Amino acid sequence: MATASSYKEEMHPFAAERGTLPTTAAGIRIANPGSIDIRQSPNEGIGACGWILVILSYILVVMTFPFSLCLCIKVVQEYERAVIFRLGRILPGGAKGPGLFFILPCVDIIIKVDLRTATFNVPPQEVLTRDSVTVSVDAVVYSRIFNPVISVTNVKNTQYATQLLAQTTLRNILGTKSLQEILQDREIIANSMQTHLDEGTDPWGVKVERVEM
Structure with a gap:
């Protein structure tokens, strides 16, 4: 004859993994720790x-x-x-x-x-191309804040920091291109700049949506 404990193991073979195995004392189900909703008081820890x-x-x-x-x-x-x-x-x-x-x-x-999309101009940057030609290139960046808390706590001025990063990124990318590549592949370069900017501003809670050169 099967005992009560073996019957429970047969009926609930995966109950322990789900965190819902009923207790024998009062039939209370143990909730999954990952699903517990802990609500903090606004004055907690002050x-x-x-x-x-x-x-x-x-x-x-x-x-x-x-x-x-x-x-x-x-x-x-x-x-x-x-x-x-x-x-x-x-x-x-x-x-x-x-x-x-x-x-x-x-x-x-x-x-x-x-949270609205904001635009700013990247001032003209004097860049020495790969084939030793000096060019002046400017850009327009479209960005928005997607995480207000991070944007407030991680950086003092999100737009100014993004603008400085855009200037540096523009010079670095154009410095690896020739004059012919800059003239022919403007859209590709703009997309590459947008990707680099988006990765760099992610810790600031800023999303770079578009770059125009």
Whole structure:
């Protein structure tokens, strides 16, 4: 006769791998650790002094109501995302928006990030080609921010940093080409520059969509 334990092993041969093997005590199923949803509090990890500042901020908002609403209510447009810092820490949940958001005065800092595609001109670059010919080439770069949190925390000025990288990339790529290749393969060179720029700006949360020479 099969025992109860062997019967369970036959009925649930892969239950242990899925993390759903029922316990014998109360029939509770053990959830898969990878599927546990841990929700952090906005004030988690700020310490005792942080809690005091947060409480004082709430008291200040209540005492100055309704005038405090002018400072506490922020509007994030459809094309924007907001990165909110509370005492130097990014609030859980990443970038916020669009919509209305409540900000504590003297405690929270909000940084709005524009997600629309932006363009900038690469100034004319004097480049010495492979066949020792000096040419002047400029370009137009189309880029957008795809990760607001990374763009705020990893680089100070995303557009300026992308522009400097575009200048360097343009000189490096054209320096390996001859004058004839530059004149004939402008689209190929632009695509190569776009690929190099996209890889370089990925850690900044910036997506380079297009390059025109």
